[in-house]
Amino acid sequence: MDKLMWVLGVLIFVVGLLFSIAWHELGHLSTAKLFGIRVPQYMVGFGRTIWSTRRGETEYGLKAIPFGGYIRMIGMFPPGADGRITKRSSSPWRSMIEDARAASYEELQPGDETRLFYTRKPWKRVIVMFAGPGMNLVLAIGLFLTLFMGIGVTRSTPTIQSVSECVVPVSAQTDTCQPGAEKSPANAAGLRAGDTVLAFGGVRIHDYDQLQALIRDSAGKHVDIEVRHRDGSTATLAADIKTNTLAALDKDGYPVKGQTVTAGFLGITPATGVHHMSVGESADEMAKMAEHGVESLAQLPGKIPGLWHAVVDGAPREQDSPVGMVGAARLGGDVFAMDLPATQQLAFFVQMLAYMNFMLFLFNMLPLLPLDGGHIAGALWESVRRTAAKVLRRPDPGPFDVARLMPLAYVVAGIFVCFTGLVMAADIVNPVRIN
Template sequence: MTALMTILGIAIFAFGLLVSIAWHELGHLTWAKVFKIRVPQYMVGFGPTIWSRKKGDTEYGIKAIPLGGYIRMIGMFPPGKDGKVTARSTSPWRSMIEDAREQSYEEILPGDETRLFYTRKPWQKVIVMFAGPFMNLVLAFGLFLALFMGFGMAKAVPTVSYVSACVLAQGSATTDTCPTGAKASPAAAAGIKPGDKVVSYNGDAISSYDQLQSDIRKSAPGVTIPVVVERNGTQYTLKVTPVENTVYVDDANGNPTSKTTKAGFVGLSPVTTTVPLSFGDSMSQMYDMAKTGVHSVLALPSKIPALWDSAFDGAPRATDSPVGVVGVARVGGEAFAMKAPLIDRFAFEVQLLAGLNLSLFLLNMLPLLPLDGGHIAGALWESFRRRMARLFRRPDPGHFDVAKLMPVAYVVAGVFLCFTVLVMIADVVNPVQIG
């Protein structure tokens, strides 16, 4: 049964990935047609075509390998110095630039001279290229909003789920029997019990566990303070004497890291429950996730050495290690097979797909060819050059020839391919473990 549920979880993720790719390419296609650019193909996937149908002047289809997709627009690059806009014969001796230019004109038909991508105004090019990543952003926004407001987020509340029997450094094995020489925890000594709701701590009214944790960690060791708890509808005032202990350091989002520090400690763990968020809290949460996503994308180069060690030297895989499609699909399958309510498992799949779409948006916005952001940067540069020419009364420099950047595009594509292969190997031989 576990294997079946794992396969089902992977299948759900794969379907969501296909929808995300199709949705991305639909953005490009829609605005290309709005601006009357001819699009011969709209394909989801790579490799052999397993299904296609032609409608109008566009062939719509699905290919065998669901790891991407594309639309093919004619006339992506301006003509060469000879001014030709018809296909030329290919040659192994031609440069990368001319090969790319020729491929751009392979399917030009009579009357297409006015339907070429490069002839459109810069702002139109920007819209066409931005529309794909923007669709991923819209999908991520919708999925996250439905997840946060409809299902909720796991959140620690100031209700006690577990009381440590003794004072142990965080990261030690949990035990109900104190090792020799270990002191009883302040919470246990004070009589705090699982199920108690902490109402106030040292006179400070408690509304969240984050607030309670902060108050505890700021406590002076050895100083007895009053703690009010609610138990079975009745409030009790207990006396707690915090001690200094080794605790995990939280990051900017309140999540524990592997770093430790010395702080006040009483020895209680909170109840974690799913709490639906308001629209405002959902927006705040999405902003934090987007900010974290940007930092993660910018930090990708710095994570390559550790990723290499995990893939080939057996080094432990960090929890914040880059994960590819194979790794995410595996996580989705494992999560779907876990012993948890079905709604929780579906919520996790939605969260994975929302995070995937946010990542697709951020990666595609990098101003590098062959990514969408590279074409956007080229269109913006063209607009800037033309504006400067008009401002200084100089001749119009014409369309910016993005084809001249194709050697750089091939290098970038090669780097991304190598990185993708490295991540895939790490996902197979040393995958990220989920709790």
């Protein structure tokens, strides 16, 4: 049964991935057709075509490898400086440029002269190229709002799940009290599992993060703690907050691996509950995730040595190690095979699909060919050149020839392929596991 559920989890992720790809390409397709650009092909996947149908002038299809997609637009690049679409050269770099230019015209038909991509105004080309990643962003926001406001997220609460018997530093890596260890402040004060902290040192408590920060800032202080017992009665207890060695926390309240701080210690473990966020809370949470996404993208080059050692030497994968589509699919299968409530499984899938779409948005917006951001950068540069020429009363420089950047695009694509291959190898031989 577990294997069947694992396969089901993988299939659900693949379906979500295919939808995200199709949604991305739909953004390009719809805006290209809106601006009169002819689109001969709309494909989800790469490799061999396993199904296709033609509607009007566009062929719609599904290919065998579900890790990408594309639409083919006529006239992506302008003709060469001599006005010809193709010309041959012995230079390998020139051949790359000319091959790319020729490919963008290979399905040219009579009447397409006014329907070429490069002939559209720069702002229209920016919209067409932004529409793909923009659709991923819209989908990510919709999924995050569904998760935060509809399904809810698991959060630590001011309700106490358990009370530590004694003061134990984080370096001990155990909750077992050693001989002679002093009682924890919570134990000595009479706090018990099931109590809910209402106020700490006269400050009303709204969530556990607030309570945790107050405790850590109260080392060596005598503090009154107002609690509501499990039976509904309230009481005010007094605790002498101890100084202890604890795990350091980052700005979002998560433990920083290998770092400790000296801070106040009460000795409670919070219970967890499902929290449905407001619109404002959801916006704040998405802003944090956006910041993390940008940071993760910037840190990718630094993750390469860890991935290499994970594949070659079998070194453990870090919890923040990059995960590709194969790894994400495996995680989806692992979650479905776990004995978890259906709402938690659903929440995991929604969050994973939302974050994947957001990262697809960020990645495609990089100003590098062959990514969408590279074409956007080319269109914006053309607009700047033409505007400057108009202001300075100089001849129109004409369209910016993005095809001249194709050698760089091949280098970028090669780096991306190698990195993707390394991540895929790590996901297969040494996958990230859920604790």
